[in-house]
Amino acid sequence: MSKHYKITLLFGGGDPSRLMAISQYADVLKYTGQEFSCDTFIWASAWGTNPEATIKANRYIQMIHADYECIKGWNFKYKKPNKCTHHVAVGKHVGAQFEKVTSNTIDQVIYNLVDDEVNHLVKHKNDDLKLITVSRISPEKGFSRMITMLTKLNEGNVKYTWDIYGNTSSDYAQGIVSKLSRFDGVKFHGVLLLYL
Structure with a gap:
């Protein structure tokens, strides 16, 4: 996209050293309420401070990436x-x-x-499927559903490698490591450290 657009990544939280790893593709700035103007604003959060008052755009896209059934126990209230x-x-x-x-x-x-479209992958038995996940290993990230995906890949004789980078120290993460390590193509690498 950087060939066609000037991209700015605004972040409010997270590990700045990791976020800075994409600075070769986009401007990376800490959001402190400053004003911006752009064609398209993509907001990757469904809670926290809503920045739409200071960002002027033609389109405001909100990425939905959490399992909302799982997090409803967190007293989460979504306000569009x-x-x-x-x-x-x-x-x-x-x-x-x-x-x-x-x-x-x-x-x-x-x-x-993870969706039903995974069935089309079994038609490509000669291709090795390479998967990489960099994520917090926690319930709302959907790791428990990955067993279904891996089972379908194995049933379809699809060759794959899946490298997973994330903190494996929590009890939940240890349970996921135990369950997914039964599959030959899955490898856990711990936290991914990026140095610029």
């Missing part, structure tokens, strides 16, 4: 941003749960291997 023009989900499951829990509509779904 006033200027939101599109909700884009990172998979059918996430989109369906978001619609169920919030009564808002998903406008578009991005392809996700």
Whole structure:
């Protein structure tokens, strides 16, 4: 996208050293309420400070990427941003749960291997599928559903390698490591450290 757009990544939290790793592709700035103007604003959070008051855009897209059925026990209340023009989900499951829990509509779904579309992968038995995940290993990230995906890949004789980078120290993460390590192609690498 950087060939066609000037991209700015605004972050409010997270590990700045990791976020800076993409600075070769985009401007990376800590958001402190400053004003911006752009063609498209993509907001990757569904809670916290809503920056739409200081960011002027033609389209306001909100990425929906958490399992909202799982997090509803967190006393989470979704309030649609006033200027939101599109909700884009990172998979059918996430989109369906978001619609169920919030009564808002998903406008578009991005392809996700965990969804039923994984069945088309079994037609490509000669290709090695390479998967990489860099994520916090926690319930809302959907790791428990990965067993279904891996089972389907094995049943279809699809060769794959799946490298997972994330903190494996929590009890939940240890349980996931135990369950997914039964699959030959899965490798856990711990936290990914990036140095610039």
